[in-house]
Every structure is written in C-alpha cells, then in structure tokens.
Amino acid sequence: MNLKIAVLPGDGIGPEVTLQAKKALYAIGVVYDHEFVFEDALMGAVAIDKTGNPLPEQTLNLCLNTDAVLFGAIGDPKYDNNPDAKVRPEQGLLKLRKELGLFANIRPIKPYKSLLDSSPLKREIIEGADFTIFRELTGGVYFGEKKLNDAGTIASDLCEYSEEEITRITHLAFKAAQNRRKKVTMVDKANVLETSRLWRKVVKNVSESYPDVALDFLFVDNAAMQIILNPKQFDVILTENLFGDILSDEASVITGSIGLLASASLGNKKALFEPIHGSYPQAKGKNIANPIASVLSAAMLLEHFGLHKEAKKVYEAVEKAIEYNVVTIDLKADSKFGTNEVGDFISNVI
Amino acid sequence: MNLKIAVLPGDGIGPEVTLQAKKALYAIGVVYDHEFVFEDALMGAVAIDKTGNPLPEQTLNLCLNTDAVLFGAIGDPKYDNNPDAKVRPEQGLLKLRKELGLFANIRPIKPYKSLLDSSPLKREIIEGADFTIFRELTGGVYFGEKKLNDAGTIASDLCEYSEEEITRITHLAFKAAQNRRKKVTMVDKANVLETSRLWRKVVKNVSESYPDVALDFLFVDNAAMQIILNPKQFDVILTENLFGDILSDEASVITGSIGLLASASLGNKKALFEPIHGSYPQAKGKNIANPIASVLSAAMLLEHFGLHKEAKKVYEAVEKAIEYNVVTIDLKADSKFGTNEVGDFISNVI
Ligand SMILES: CC(C)[C@H](C(=O)O)[C@@H](O)C(=O)O
Ligand SMILES: CC(C)[C@H](C(=O)O)[C@@H](O)C(=O)O
Numbered sequence: 001m002n003l004k005i006a007v008l009p010g011d012g013i014g015p016e017v018t019l020q021a022k023k024a025l026y027a028i029g030v031v032y033d034h035e036f037v038f039e040d041a042l043m044g045a046v047a048i049d050k051t052g053n054p055l056p057e058q059t060l061n062l063c064l065n066t067d068a069v070l071f072g073a074i075g076d077p078k079y080d081n082n083p084d085a086k087v088r089p090e091q092g093l094l095k096l097r098k099e100l101g102l103f104a105n106i107r108p109i110k111p112y113k114s115l116l117d118s119s120p121l122k123r124e125i126i127e128g129a130d131f132t133i134f135r136e137l138t139g140g141v142y143f144g145e146k147k148l149n150d151a152g153t154i155a156s157d158l159c160e161y162s163e164e165e166i167t168r169i170t171h172l173a174f175k176a177a178q179n180r181r182k183k184v185t186m187v188d189k190a191n192v193l194e195t196s197r198l199w200r201k202v203v204k205n206v207s208e209s210y211p212d213v214a215l216d217f218l219f220v221d222n223a224a225m226q227i228i229l230n231p232k233q234f235d236v237i238l239t240e241n242l243f244g245d246i247l248s249d250e251a252s253v254i255t256g257s258i259g260l261l262a263s264a265s266l267g268n269k270k271a272l273f274e275p276i277h278g279s280y281p282q283a284k285g286k287n288i289a290n291p292i293a294s295v296l297s298a299a300m301l302l303e304h305f306g307l308h309k310e311a312k313k314v315y316e317a318v319e320k321a322i323e324y325n326v327v328t329i330d331l332k333a334d335s336k337f338g339t340n341e342v343g344d345f346i347s348n349v350i
Numbered sequence: 351m352n353l354k355i356a357v358l359p360g361d362g363i364g365p366e367v368t369l370q371a372k373k374a375l376y377a378i379g380v381v382y383d384h385e386f387v388f389e390d391a392l393m394g395a396v397a398i399d400k401t402g403n404p405l406p407e408q409t410l411n412l413c414l415n416t417d418a419v420l421f422g423a424i425g426d427p428k429y430d431n432n433p434d435a436k437v438r439p440e441q442g443l444l445k446l447r448k449e450l451g452l453f454a455n456i457r458p459i460k461p462y463k464s465l466l467d468s469s470p471l472k473r474e475i476i477e478g479a480d481f482t483i484f485r486e487l488t489g490g491v492y493f494g495e496k497k498l499n500d501a502g503t504i505a506s507d508l509c510e511y512s513e514e515e516i517t518r519i520t521h522l523a524f525k526a527a528q529n530r531r532k533k534v535t536m537v538d539k540a541n542v543l544e545t546s547r548l549w550r551k552v553v554k555n556v557s558e559s560y561p562d563v564a565l566d567f568l569f570v571d572n573a574a575m576q577i578i579l580n581p582k583q584f585d586v587i588l589t590e591n592l593f594g595d596i597l598s599d600e601a602s603v604i605t606g607s608i609g610l611l612a613s614a615s616l617g618n619k620k621a622l623f624e625p626i627h628g629s630y631p632q633a634k635g636k637n638i639a640n641p642i643a644s645v646l647s648a649a650m651l652l653e654h655f656g657l658h659k660e661a662k663k664v665y666e667a668v669e670k671a672i673e674y675n676v677v678t679i680d681l682k683a684d685s686k687f688g689t690n691e692v693g694d695f696i697s698n699v700i
Binding site: 075079080081083084088089090094120121122125141142144146147148152153154155156157158159160161162163164189190191192193194195197198200201217219220221222224225228229230242243245246247248249250252253258278 | 425429430431433434438439440444470471472475491492494496497498502503504505506507508509510511512513514539540541542543544545547548550551567569570571572574575578579580592593595596597598599600602603608628
C-alpha cells in the first residue's frame with residue numbers, strides 16, 4: 001500500500017515522540033512492503049513563531065491532500081499564561097479538526113497486564129477494564145461564539161449542538177459497540193443543559209436502529225466518579241466535546257500513564273492520529289517523554305487503512321517493550337531508557 | 351444561640367438522610383443549650399408533584415427569612431429521561447441558589463484514617479490528602495441563556511462570567527488558603543474558553559492582595575487526572591460552576607464514598623448546607639443511604655455560625671461511627687446498620 005502521511009510534530013515533546021512513531025511506521029513499511037511517504041509541516045506555537053499563524057495555509061493544504069495526518073502535541077506556557085494573546089497554538093489544532101471534518105475522536109482505554117500495578121487505582125478495580133470513549137470533536141463550546149466586552153469584564157462561550165452533529169458520531173459509537181460488548185453509555189448533563197437534552201433525544205432515536213446494543217445515560221459528574229469507582233462497567237462511552245476532553249484525560253489513570261494513550265480522529269474523508277497527552281513543555285528535549293502513545297497512534301492509523309496485521313505487529317512490539325521494562329520514567333521511575341531508546345526498541349522488534 | 355433553620359428534604363433519599371442531620375442538630379441543641387427551630391418545606395420533584403413548581407413561593411420565602419437552609423437532595427429519573435419536560439426538579443435548586451445569592455460552594459475532601467482502604471485508590475496515594483474545592487455556584491453555563499429552535503434540532507447553552515462574579519469567590523478561596531497550606535490552584539480551560547481566560551486574568555489580579563498564598567493554574571482535563579494521580583498536591587482548588595460539579599464528584603472517590611461529603615453554599619447573606627451526593631432514587635425508602643454527608647452538612651452549618659465546639663462534637667461522633675463500623679453498606683458491604691441506625695448512633699454519641 002502507498003500512503004502519504006502528513007506529520008505535524010507540533011510543540012513541546014511533540015517532535016520527539018512523533019519521530020518514534022515515524023520510525024515504527026518506517027519499520028512496518030520495510031517488513032510488509034508498504035510505501036509510507038512522510039511530509040512534515042508546522043502547527044501550533046512553533047508555527048506561530050515562524051509564520052504568525054498556528055495553522056499555516058501550507059499545512060492545511062498538505063493535510064487536505066494526504067491520506068492521513070500524524071500529529072504530536074500542541075501548547076506552550078507562554079500563551080497559557082497570557083490571557084490577552086490574540087493568536088494561540090490551540091487555534092491551529094481546533095481549526096484543523098474543523099477543516100478536516102474530524103467529528104469523532106476515539107480513545108481506547110485498556111490497561112496492560114504488566115502495568116496493572118502502575119495505576120493509582122487498585123489492581124482489582126482496573127483489571128479487566130476495557131472501554132472506548134467516543135468524543136465529539138468539532139462542536140460544542142470549543143467552536144461556539146466567544147465574546148469579551150470592550151471593558152474586558154464580561155466573557156462568554158456558546159455551547160451549541162445540532163441534531164446532525166450528534167447523529168453522525170452516535171452511529172459510529174453504536175457501530176463500534178456492535179463489535180464490542182454491545183453497550184453504549186451516553187454522558188451528559190441533561191438535568192441542566194439544553195444541549196444535553198438534545199443529545200439525549202437524538203441518541204435515543206438513533207439507538208432504535210441498533211436493537212442489539214444497550215443504551216444507558218449518566219450525568220457527567222456521576223460519570224467522573226464511576227470511571228474511577230468501577231471502570232469495568234463501561235464498554236463505549238459517548239459524549240460531547242468538553243466532557244470527552246475531561247473524561248478521557250481522567251480515564252488515563254486506569255492505564256498508569258497518559259503516555260500510553262492514543263487516539264484517532266475520524267470524519268467523512270480525512271483521519272488524524274494523535275496521542276492524548278499534551279505538549280508537556282517541562283520535558284521537551286530531555287529524552288524522557290513516553291513515545292508509546294504516539295507509536296500507538298501510528299498503529300491506529302494502520303488499522304484505519306485496513307492494515308490489521310501490521311497494526312497488530314506494532315501493538316505486540318509495544319507490549320514487548322512494556323514487558324521487558326524498556327519504558328520511560330513515567331512507568332518506571334529509575335528507568336535508564338529514554339524516548340529514543342524506547343522508540344528504537346519498538347522499531348527493532350518490528 | 352437561637353437559629354431558625356429551613357429544612358428542604360427534597361427527593362429520593364433526601365428526606366431520610368436529612369432526618370439524621372436534624373437529629374444530630376437536635377442533640378447538639380440539648381447538650382449545648384441552643385434552640386434550633388426547624389421548618390420543613392418542599393423543593394424538587396416532590397414540590398412539582400404537589401404544587402407544579404419545583405421551588406414554591408412559600409419555600410423561597412421561608413428560606414429568605416431563616417438563618418440557614420439544610421437541604422437534602424434533588425432529582426427524579428422521570429424527568430431525567432424526558433427531554434421534553436418543561437418543569438424539572440433541578441430548576442428549583444438552581445433558582446434557590448440564585449435567589450439566595452449562594453455564589454460559593456465549598457467542598458472539603460479528606461479521607462478518614464479508618465477508611466483509607468475503602469477507596470478505589472491506593473492507600474499511599476490518598477493518605478494525607480486534604481483539600482477544599484471552591485466551586486462558583488451562581489454563574490456559568492448553569493445560568494446562561496438556553497435555546498432550542500422551533501424544529502427541536504439545534505440547542506445551545508451560554509456560559510457567561512463577569513469580573514465581579516469571579517472576584518468575590520476568589521477572595522473567599524484565598525482567605526481560606528491563608529488558613530490552610532497557602533496554595534490556590536485555579537482550574538480552567540484557558541487554552542480554549544474566553545470565560546476561562548477572564549477567570550485567569552481576574553484571579554491573577556486578586557491574588558496580588560494575598561502575597562502569602564501561592565497560585566497555580568491547571569487545565570481542567572489535566573486537573574481531572576491530577577486529582578487521581580496525586581491528590582496531595584492540592585490545598586484549595588478554585589473553579590467555575592460546571593468544572594466544580596465534575597471535579598468534586600470525582601474527588602469523592604478519595605474518601606471512599608460520596609456518602610461522606612458535605613458542602614456549604616455561601617453568599618453575602620444566606621447560607622445553605624447540603625450533602626454533595628444526589629437523590630439516589632434506587633435507594634429511596636430502603637434505609638440504606640449513608641446519612642453521614644448530611645450530618646456533616648449540619649456540622650458545617652454549626653461552624654458557619656461560630657459554634658466550633660459543637661461542630662467538633664459532630665465530627666467526633668461521625669468519626670466514632672466510622673471507627674466502630676456503625677456505617678451503611680456503601681462503606682461496609684455486609685453492614686447491618688441502616689440510615690436510621692447510623693443517625694441514632696451519632697446523635698446518641700453527641
Ligand atoms: C490542546 C487542547 C485544545 C486539546 C483539547 O482540549 O481538545 C487537548 O486537550 C486534547 O484533548 O486534544
Ligand atoms: C442536581 C444538580 C443540578 C447539581 C449541580 O449540578 O449543581 C448537583 O449535581 C450538585 O452538584 O449539587
């Protein structure tokens with residue numbers, strides 16, 4: 001197979017972890033005789049520094065004309081702590097999600113057997129947990145109108161959802177559930193929010209086309225608690241953009257490290273793959289960031305193109321790294337291996 | 351001291367747990383020679399059933415003319431699963447918060463020594479954790495304009511904040527921190543939301559009047575993770591309404607049961623005290639609900655009126671109940687004690 005892949009390393013640890021994902025894909029290409037052509041482009045704070053724009057035209061065009069996008073991380077403290085900044089790195093990512101129509105962000109959560117003791121949660125709580133979060137990615141409060149009055153004393157963000165936006169991701173979530181344990185849990189705040197009530201209504205309607213899948217509802221406050229109390233109760237969690245952002249970072253504790261979690265962002269045409277962790281600026285350039293989430297994003301990319309054998313190979317290589325303790329310090333405090341060494345190990349095993 | 355207390359038992363388990371709080375307050379009154387006069391009133395689904403209004407005029411007037419409000423719980427599944435209901439129980443609570451000007455909801459999180467093994471989190475993670483969440487309670491997306499178009503296909507909720515709303519709770523949070531470990535963590539989503547950027551700016555300004563208190567910032571997704579990874583890092587968490595709702599339910603896992611967590615809602619004049627748990631309709635009338643959160647709300651009420659000795663007595667009685675295993679099944683699966691027995695034990699110890 002020939003694939004043209006746009007690579008957006010982004011900010012902080014983005015470049016160093018993305019490099020390991022590229023190495024893994026390169027190794028897969030050699031072993032299975034595929035041609036993966038990578039083209040790097042700027043996005044985020046680095047793009048602002050060089051071009052003034054967090055998503056330069058050129059980057060967007062590249063992404064629109066490739067088969068898939070591999071993305072690293074975004075964000076820089078110099079913008080986070082400057083409420084007056086007019087241009088921010090995150091705008092690049094949000095715009096890219098919107099322009100590529102990536103309405104569904106899919107985040108699988110499943111602890112590795114050999115890491116069951118690395119979680120802050122007790123082993124008996126997490127052993128056997130296996131769920132996937134379907135987070136809506138191009139709507140809600142992320143994209144609604146933002147206002148600040150002239151005096152700078154009143155601000156607002158609009159959270160908006162349409163039936164159509166809810167319907168399309170709901171179908172994806174139910175289809176995924178059909179291939180899993182056949183349960184969808186919709187998370188919302190329908191006792192307070194109008195948008196949540198619309199979600200509830202639409203999801204209920206769509207669910208009627210999937211009589212083999214059970215549907216239940218949880219308020220987001222309760223869900224944030226249940227994910228920790230009893231993560232095994234979940235199969236597919238379906239939720240809106242902001243709740244999905246919060247719950248998936250929270251759920252990362254089940255696996256022991258956010259450095260292990262990958263995600264796929266899908267739409268009608270394009271697909272983007274990224275670790276769920278952020279740019280972790282304190283670790284930048286120190287060769288300590290965990291590259292596994294990025295490598296697993298590459299595996300999700302392979303799966304997306306039907307390369308299941310190849311994806312499995314990557315998963316196995318990652319499992320081997322974990323089993324042999326070739327991991328970064330987030331997983332083993334006294335580890336001697338860095339980002340590069342873990343990446344090398346994985347691509348060598350492939 | 352003479353105190354007139356409005357009691358709003360509300361829905362589900364509300365009445366049975368609130369009864370135990372009243373018993374504890376009554377016992378305190380006898381021992382310390384205070385006169386607490388209780389007056390019950392309707393709010394929530396029960397109020398809708400009887401009057402059509404989740405917060406009847408009479409209830410609101412009572413609350414406006416008492417020294418404090420003791421509240422149980424609100425919510426009923428028959429409304430949760432009916433997106434078309436025009437009147438909902440929660441509107442009663444939200445209206446009451448607004449009318450009483452209860453802009454700060456304060457939720458202390460601290461595990462009991464003898465319950466350190468009841469949490470899904472490992473003992474070493476939670477031992478020593480001790481923080482308080484200051485949740486803004488009368489602004490944000492809870493109170494912004496809600497819209498649904500005529501076709502019922504597009505919904506929106508507006509999240510709005512003003513400098514003034516942010517300033518007043520920020521002062522409370524910093525004052526609390528001065529009497530604690532002198533650290534405030536502001537939780538927001540300033541990389542995406544305009545309201546969060548206003549929060550960040552205002553909180554930074556206010557913090558300059560408290561040079562002895564350290565201030566840091568966390569994005570809400572990261573905070574949801576950090577609360578589980580390392581809860582000991584927090585002293586005072588300051589956040590907006592919806593994030594506070596999610597994070598405080600999540601943080602309840604640190605204590606082993608949400609049935610242990612109380613909260614105080616304060617404003618310029620009035621004060622309301624309530625457990626953070628919900629109406630838990632499945633347990634209603636079964637004498638299995640944990641009354642401790644409600645009893646602890648009563649203790650927070652005593653503290654609010656400067657009755658520190660008395661509050662301490664309640665805390666000690668609760669600790670004794672926990673120590674002697676006189677607890678409900680959420681804390682000890684094979685417990686023989688119910689809501690009433692735990693309440694009796696506590697008021698007898700007092
Ligand atoms: C960087 C930020 C805008 C982003 C988000 O909130 O979506 C990130 O947290 C994520 O989850 O991908
Ligand atoms: C019942 C509901 C409206 C309420 C809220 O979201 O504020 C509850 O969850 C709480 O935390 O007090």
